[in-house]
Amino acid sequence: MGFKSFCFKKSLWVFHFGGASCNNCDIEILDCLTPRYDLERFGILLVGSVRHADVLLVNGSINMRDKERLIEIYNQAPKPILVVAIGACGCTGGIFAEGNTFAGPVDKIIPVNAYIPGCPPKPEAIIAGIVKLVKSV
């Protein structure tokens, strides 16, 4: 394991992209940063600009309008960027999978590194997913 990938693992900054979400996953993601779970002890921070991001969290079902914006944001992010699909909607489409406006699950639009299923996933599940993602880098 080189010095570069060690530093990368130790400081993952997260940018949060919410598609057409029902907000449950958003709340659970914010839960991970609260005192009870405190992801900052692993160096994980929530950043405001995608230019600073190392991880792109995508949740909610991606509809026709979100698709262009998701591709735009993915292209604007500095590489290497890891993409995590959170929740049933992000991973497979969930109950919206056969909807009219549904534009495919996240991995049909941009490459995805990790999937965290659940409706919504518990904060523990999100942390477990992040740990697996960090191990795979």
Add this chain to the structure above:
Amino acid sequence: MAADLFYFFVFPGLLFSAVIGAFLSWFDRKITARVQFRKGPPLLQPFYDFFKLLLVKETILPKQGSPVIFLLAPVFAVFGATMSAVFILLPLFNITTGFKGDLIVIFYLLTIPSFSYVIGSLASGNPLAAVGGSREMKLILSYESTFLLVIAGVIFKASQYFDLNSIITIQHNSSPFIGSFSGIILFIVGIFCIQAKLGMVPFDMSEAETEITEGTFIEYSGAPYALIKLTKYIMLFILPAFITGLLLNGFVLKGINILWAVLKILGIVLLLTLIRNTNPRLKIKQAVNFFLVWMNLLAITAIVLAYFGF
């Protein structure tokens, strides 16, 4: 020449102040975490952040705007911070630089990082960065006069000596300036000026994360953003050190006094962190009002008190 380069790159300059500043940045984040009943990041977290940005991440240039100025602005910021670190820390460590009037040079060098942020944000061609840049400019206009009044008050108390070295010597020979009414007022005003210079929370409207998504730094990624982080680390060390030199007796590097020197810096950073954690973000109008009316009034009061010997 070799000694000058050593001063600039290694001992009081770039390397030393960056390492100390990175540890202070960790201290700031740890205290923030403890205030919120969290555990906080590990000790080497600022170094991981810096090396990740410098070595791993890609640098993206803006399509509109001027790429050359966009890339040069962080370099100027690091240069300004390092030069002021040299001029502030040499007298504090009792190495005589032998030139009079260095307070004015320090004052100008300390403004270079903020101005570079403004230039870089306006060169990026992003509308949110332009909003951030204009706010930063207004903030500079409001706090610089106050900071100048603080320095003027200290010069007045030190019987009109213009260099940091003699100000520290005068305090060593009598008592620290903070031991008087005017000294306490100058210290309070100085702390607020530092808070605004560092862009910490009551005065972070130029890089408001939730409102204009990091404002001035929105377009920076990779190595230029690493340089901006480096500037922030250096500034977090040298501004408390400057206030220590002006009002709190400077450093004495003998025996137990080294502990006092460390505690002074940590105490000031702790104060800044606590102010940051217990206040919401001000509007730019409120911040300008705060500095131009109230802080200027306090600073002038302190100078008048110093004139009457309090």
